Amino acid sequence: MSSSNQNEGAGRREDSVSRREFLVRLGLTGALIAGSGLAARKLWQPKHFVPGFEKVTGQQLKSYAPETSKVLPSLAIAHGTEHEKTIRAALGALGGIGRFIQHGDVVMIKPNVAFDRPPALAATTHPEALRTVAKLCFEAGASKVIVADNPINSPTGCFLKSGLTAVAADMNLDLMYPESSSFAPLSLDGEILKEWTFFNAPFKRATKVIGLAPCKDHNLCHASMTTKNWYGLLGGRRNQFHQHIHSIVSDFALMMKPTLVILDGMNVLMSNGPTGGRLSDVKPMNTIVAGTDMIAVDAYGYEHLLERDIAELTYLHKAQSRGLGNIDWKNTLHKEVQT
Amino acid sequence: MKLNFNPRDLLKLRNVRRVAQVFFFSLFLFFVFVTDLRYLKGYPVSLFLELDPLVAFATAITTHTVYMGLMWSLLLILPTLLFGRIFCNWICPYGILHHVTGWLLGKRRADERERIESNRYKKLYGLKYVILIAMIAAAVGGTLQIGWLDPICLFHRSMSTVILPMLNLFFPSSIYVRQYFHVGAWIIGFLLLFLVGMNVLIPRFFCRVLCPLGAFLGTLSSAALWRIDRDTTKCVDCDLCLKSCEGASDPQTQLRKSECFVCFNCIEDCPEDALSFKFMPPLKREVTAPVVTGRRAFLGTLIGLGFYAFGRTSGASARDYDKKVIRPPGSVEEIDFLDRCIKCDQCIRTCPTNVLQPALMESGLEGIWTPILNMKIGFCEVNCTLCGEVCPTGAIQRVTIEEKTGTGPFVAEGPIKLGTAFFDRGRCLPWAMETPCVVCEEVCPVSPKAIFSREVTIIKRDGNPITLRQPYMDPALCIGCGICEHECPVTDEAAIRVTAIGETRSRDRRLLMDGGVTSALNELEKRQR
Numbered sequence: 001m002s003s004s005n006q007n008e009g010a011g012r013r014e015d016s017v018s019r020r021e022f023l024v025r026l027g028l029t030g031a032l033i034a035g036s037g038l039a040a041r042k043l044w045q046p047k048h049f050v051p052g053f054e055k056v057t058g059q060q061l062k063s064y065a066p067e068t069s070k071v072l073p074s075l076a077i078a079h080g081t082e083h084e085k086t087i088r089a090a091l092g093a094l095g096g097i098g099r100f101i102q103h104g105d106v107v108m109i110k111p112n113v114a115f116d117r118p119p120a121l122a123a124t125t126h127p128e129a130l131r132t133v134a135k136l137c138f139e140a141g142a143s144k145v146i147v148a149d150n151p152i153n154s155p156t157g158c159f160l161k162s163g164l165t166a167v168a169a170d171m172n173l174d175l176m177y178p179e180s181s182s183f184a185p186l187s188l189d190g191e192i193l194k195e196w197t198f199f200n201a202p203f204k205r206a207t208k209v210i211g212l213a214p215c216k217d218h219n220l221c222h223a224s225m226t227t228k229n230w231y232g233l234l235g236g237r238r239n240q241f242h243q244h245i246h247s248i249v250s251d252f253a254l255m256m257k258p259t260l261v262i263l264d265g266m267n268v269l270m271s272n273g274p275t276g277g278r279l280s281d282v283k284p285m286n287t288i289v290a291g292t293d294m295i296a297v298d299a300y301g302y303e304h305l306l307e308r309d310i311a312e313l314t315y316l317h318k319a320q321s322r323g324l325g326n327i328d329w330k331n332t333l334h335k336e337v338q339t
Numbered sequence: 340m341k342l343n344f345n346p347r348d349l350l351k352l353r354n355v356r357r358v359a360q361v362f363f364f365s366l367f368l369f370f371v372f373v374t375d376l377r378y379l380k381g382y383p384v385s386l387f388l389e390l391d392p393l394v395a396f397a398t399a400i401t402t403h404t405v406y407m408g409l410m411w412s413l414l415l416i417l418p419t420l421l422f423g424r425i426f427c428n429w430i431c432p433y434g435i436l437h438h439v440t441g442w443l444l445g446k447r448r449a450d451e452r453e454r455i456e457s458n459r460y461k462k463l464y465g466l467k468y469v470i471l472i473a474m475i476a477a478a479v480g481g482t483l484q485i486g487w488l489d490p491i492c493l494f495h496r497s498m499s500t501v502i503l504p505m506l507n508l509f510f511p512s513s514i515y516v517r518q519y520f521h522v523g524a525w526i527i528g529f530l531l532l533f534l535v536g537m538n539v540l541i542p543r544f545f546c547r548v549l550c551p552l553g554a555f556l557g558t559l560s561s562a563a564l565w566r567i568d569r570d571t572t573k574c575v576d577c578d579l580c581l582k583s584c585e586g587a588s589d590p591q592t593q594l595r596k597s598e599c600f601v602c603f604n605c606i607e608d609c610p611e612d613a614l615s616f617k618f619m620p621p622l623k624r625e626v627t628a629p630v631v632t633g634r635r636a637f638l639g640t641l642i643g644l645g646f647y648a649f650g651r652t653s654g655a656s657a658r659d660y661d662k663k664v665i666r667p668p669g670s671v672e673e674i675d676f677l678d679r680c681i682k683c684d685q686c687i688r689t690c691p692t693n694v695l696q697p698a699l700m701e702s703g704l705e706g707i708w709t710p711i712l713n714m715k716i717g718f719c720e721v722n723c724t725l726c727g728e729v730c731p732t733g734a735i736q737r738v739t740i741e742e743k744t745g746t747g748p749f750v751a752e753g754p755i756k757l758g759t760a761f762f763d764r765g766r767c768l769p770w771a772m773e774t775p776c777v778v779c780e781e782v783c784p785v786s787p788k789a790i791f792s793r794e795v796t797i798i799k800r801d802g803n804p805i806t807l808r809q810p811y812m813d814p815a816l817c818i819g820c821g822i823c824e825h826e827c828p829v830t831d832e833a834a835i836r837v838t839a840i841g842e843t844r845s846r847d848r849r850l851l852m853d854g855g856v857t858s859a860l861n862e863l864e865k866r867q868r
Contacts, residue, residue: 017621025619029420029562036416040395045404048727048737051671052843053752192853240852248852 056195058185063257064209066100066292073335075291077300080339083128083266083288084135090262090290091136093335100260101208103141107259108148108206109133109173112213112229113162115275116153122269123276125212127163129264133212134171145171148202149232150178176202183235190251191318192244197236211261211294215285215305217273221245222313223306224274225298226261227252250318253294253325263289263297265305295325296332352603359429360438367432371498372514374729376691383408385685387432387491388731390415392559393552394492394681397485398732400478401678406733416559423560427546427553428585428600433490434546434553438585441538455581457542460589464547464598468631469639471554476643481674482650482705484643486682488551496708499688500697501528520716521687522696527708547587547598554629557597561628567594567605568620573613580605580614590614594625646704655703660848662838664702665712665758665819667695668719669727669738672845673702679734682708686726686735692717694821695726709734712757714821714837715830719757721784721820758819759841759850760789760812767810767834773799775807779823779835789816790823790835814841814850 017025068074076093080086091097101107111125119126134145147168151158155177159165168175176182178199186198203209213229220242221228230252231238241248265287272281285305291297295316303310310316310327320327370384385408388394395412399405418425427434445457470488477484486492500521505528507514521527537544546553567590580590583605588598590605606614631639655661656673667686670676687695687710694717697708710726712719724743727735738755741747745754760779768774769792780790792808799805812835819837827833841850 017619022619025562025564029564032559032562033417033420037413039399040405040410040413043399043403043405044410045402045406045733048407048669048733050738050742050749050752050755051669051675051736052755052845237847237849240849243852 056185056187058187058195058198059200060187061198061203061255061257064206064259065257066259068292069095069099070333072099073291073333074293075289075296075300075329075332075334077304077334077336078288078290078339079286079337080288081266081286082339083126083264084132085339086266086286086288087129087132087262087290088136089337089339090288093337094260094290094292097136097140100210101137101140101142105137105140105142105207106144106146106205107137107142107208107210108146108202109137109210109212110229110232110258111147111149111162111164112216112224112232113149113158113164114152114232116151116157116161117276118161119163120267120279120282121276122214122267122282123216123274124158124162125164125214126264126266127167129212129262129266130164130173131167131171133210133262134167134173137210138171142208144174144205146174146176146202146206148176148178148199150199150235151232178235186234186255188251188255190254191247191322193248193251193255196234199233199235208259209256211256211258213261213263214269215263215265215301216269216276217271217281217306219273221249221315222308223298223302225301226263226294227298227315227319229261230256246314246318249315250322250324253319254322258292258294260290260292261294261297263301263305265289265301268305270306291334293325293332295319295327296329296334299327299329351607353607356429356602360435363430364432364435367494371495371503371688374499374685374688375514376689376723376725379689379725379728384689385683385729385731386411388495388681388683388685390430391489391491391552392416392419393485393489393555394732396555397475397478397483398679398681400475401481401483402675402733404733406679406731407737408731415556419556419559420562420564422565423563423596423599423601424553424556424586425601426556427550428602431490431552433494434543434550434600436494437535437538437543437545440535441542441544444536444539445542451579451582454583455578458581458584458587460587460595460598461541461547463541464587465630465635466548467550467554468558468629469635469642470549471551471558472631472636472639473643473646474551476640477647478643480644480647480651482647482677483679483681484646484705485551486680486708488549489681490545490550490552492681492683495688496682496684496697497527497531499684500524501531503688515693517693519693522713522716523699524697526699527697543585543587546585546600557629560597560599563596565616565618566596566620566625567599567601568615568617569594569624570613570615571624573611575611575613577610580609582608589626595630596625596627597629650704653703655701656705660839661701662840663711663713664698664706665714665821665837665839666842666844667710667712667726667735668743668755668757669724669736670844671734671736676709676734677702677705679732680706680709681732681734683731684708684710685729685731686710689725689729690717691723691725692720694718694825712821712837714824714833718822718825719820721818753843754785754818756818756841756843757821758837758839759814759817760819760821760823760835760837762810762812763832763834763836766829766832768828769807769809770834773797773805773807775805776828777808777810778826778828780808780810782822782826784820784822785816785818787816789813789818810835817841 072095076090078090117123182201184200213226216224218224265285268285374384389408389411392412395409585602586598586600588595695710696713764770768776783790796806821837824833
């Protein structure tokens with residue numbers, strides 16, 4: 001490996017690496033060594049973890065509830081034959097939409113479009129109900145109305161066939177589908193619901209939340225009304241909720257503090273719920289119930305629209321005993337009107 | 340070959356290298372052998388995998404972390420950046436395997452000219468860089484596939500699933516107390532034979548043509564400070580340096596540094612003393628960087644991203660997951676598992692019950708040769724976490740027995756569940772055949788038992804009454820260990836079978852709302868008090 005003597009001069013010239021090249025090459029190799037060391041140190045995971053048991057901390061939903069009023073009713077019942085007139089009457093009895101929606105508000109309306117059904121089967125929020133509530137919001141000065149739900153059936157089909165896609169297009173509402181990026185973890189100190197994945201995209205912009213639910217029979221939990229409607233805000237493995245359905249539904253009353261809930265009892269799905277499927281399952285009850293306390297609204301709905309015994313509706317009693325609402329709607333400030 | 344022994348020859352670099360090769364190959368074999376409950380006394384049996392910089396680099400891409408012992412890979416990066424690919428011909432056990440088999444099968448008896456021709460660089464040798472690019476592109480996409488061809492993963496896998504079971508077949512109880520079986524071992528076996536056999540056609544075929552680790556180290560060695568240098572004033576162009584050139588790196592002309600295995604054979608084979616290993620020789624005399632055209636690199640990227648996309652959108656890691664993909668205890672969630680598992684099958688080697696098996700298509704294209712549990716062959720021993728102990732990448736996290744069983748400080752979390760057992764009443768002796776059994780209840784290892792039975796008295800077909808116990812399953816207590824399925828007397832398709840649903844590693848694959856662990860267990864314990 002020693003160089004030969006006879007060609008020393010020439011060899012040295014050829015062997016020589018300029019000082020600049022020497023430094024550059026040394027620097028490059030040194031930088032690679034240092035860089036890989038630093039990168040590995042920075043990325044080092046020195047400890048194991050137990051998969052599936054990592055602590056998840058999700059966000060909590062803020063309250064969208066209006067200020068409580070000692071003068072205005074918290075529950076209104078309106079009877080009538082047309083959606084628009086009856087909803088206007090109910091809202092009027094509560095003190096008008098202006099009590100809930102102010103100029104510039106971004107309103108999120110949560111319909112129940114869980115199933116791919118036409119409006120006549122009363123398994124989904126009626127398009128006329130959505131149209132009226134959206135119109136009222138705009139009249140109160142809302143800058144934007146968002147419509148969002150995470151249905152059981154295919155989202156696009158549910159919105160389309162329930163007629164809500166057409167209303168949203170017609171009135172320039174912001175229809176939000178449950179895309180995979182629309183969800184985030186939610187934390188709740190519920191009876192069963194602790195950490196769950198949540199349809200949070202609408203809540204990034206919404207300043208007010210209105211629940212707009214049909215009044216329906218439900219095979220497992222007896223009835224799906226304004227409290228059960230919040231099921232559509234959750235993602236993940238919702239088919240596990242059925243293992244503790246009454247606890248979960250009562251947890252919804254803790255999770256969501258809406259500005260207003262509206263129970264559409266114009267046509268009520270009396271049997272074969274929550275999907276329905278025959279017109280004979282549907283009974284016209286010509287009533288809209290609106291209020292700030294979803295438990296009171298549902299209590300009225302169960303007794304007077306589904307015409308059943310409130311004693312069996314466990315989730316309302318659970319919510320009542322946890323102070324999440326008032327099941328005794330007659331003893332709240334309420335008003336009943338006819339159109 | 341002349342036999343004139345000179346003691347000074349012992350100190351030749353070639354002999355020093357051979358000592359290193361024997362040492363590292365023996366060390367590898369030793370680690371493979373002791374990866375067994377009886378001998379595993381804290382030996383770092385996955386050290387070669389942890390030293391492998393491609394494993395550390397590719398898992399860093401997919402997981403943004405360097406798991407525990409993978410930091411050791413820095414020990415290999417350093418000499419590569421100083422000297423080049425010394426790993427390939429000094430340390431790599433798979434390289435040594437091909438070195439030796441290439442020597443045995445190859446052209447060692449052929450004349451000098453033929454050997455020289457077989458060691459010339461070929462364009463084909465650029466393929467390994469395309470393979471590396473494809474694997475890195477797949478990793479960037481989100482699936483770790485280096486294990487297909489990374490030599491350490493490949494050799495460990497071949498050892499665990501082919502060579503050791505074969506040894507034990509020929510010499511019973513030499514490796515295992517009872518013969519081990521591995522699903523699809525024949526595929527891995529023929530692949531090994533193929534790769535070894537190719538040395539007949541092209542010496543070091545695997546190392547020169549396919550090895551992604553060699554390509555990775557070759558890329559790094561572009562920056563090496565010490566390199567083989569040819570003194571053109573001495574060189575007589577005899578090409579004898581090629582006679583034993585392992586890497587086919589063209590030392591007779593412009594050295595291809597990224598192909599050079601630093602075996603030093605050329606230096607010692609040069610009759611003119613024209614070659615030397617020098618600190619920072621001028622680069623103009625060599626081909627410094629790997630030769631891969633932009634088009635080939637682009638093609639490699641497309642193949643890698645395509646592999647990821649085709650595999651992922653086939654759905655096997657999502658909605659269409661297979662009930663048979665029951666992962667070892669401590670495994671991370673499936674998508675993360677595919678980010679971490681290098682298919683080295685060390686877990687399969689160390690598993691004391693043979694329950695761990697290399698998957699074929701169960702977990703999809705991406706999961707070929709990743710470990711899954713096969714309860715027909717074995718079951719998961721409750722008080723065992725060896726698979727996580729030897730996993731170099733944390734695909735199976737290094738959980739403790741207490742964490743696995745949900746005992747001690749982990750009572751509130753509950754046990755790690757691998758899946759849930761379901762009865763098939765049509766095949767169950769007490770349920771369908773008027774015959775007493777409940778072996779499943781007997782072997783159920785959790786306390787209180789997940790399997791319980793109710794006594795019934797039925798009138799048999801012959802008119803006589805029989806009292807027997809019919810078994811039930813409490814899904815909140817079942818940990819999915821599979822011993823019930825393994826011990827069931829209906830051995831071809833057991834009357835109780837574990838499927839992946841209910842595994843705790845994934846929130847999406849749980850069966851019960853509250854995880855079904857703690858509250859149900861607490862309630863049961865309260866009831867029993």
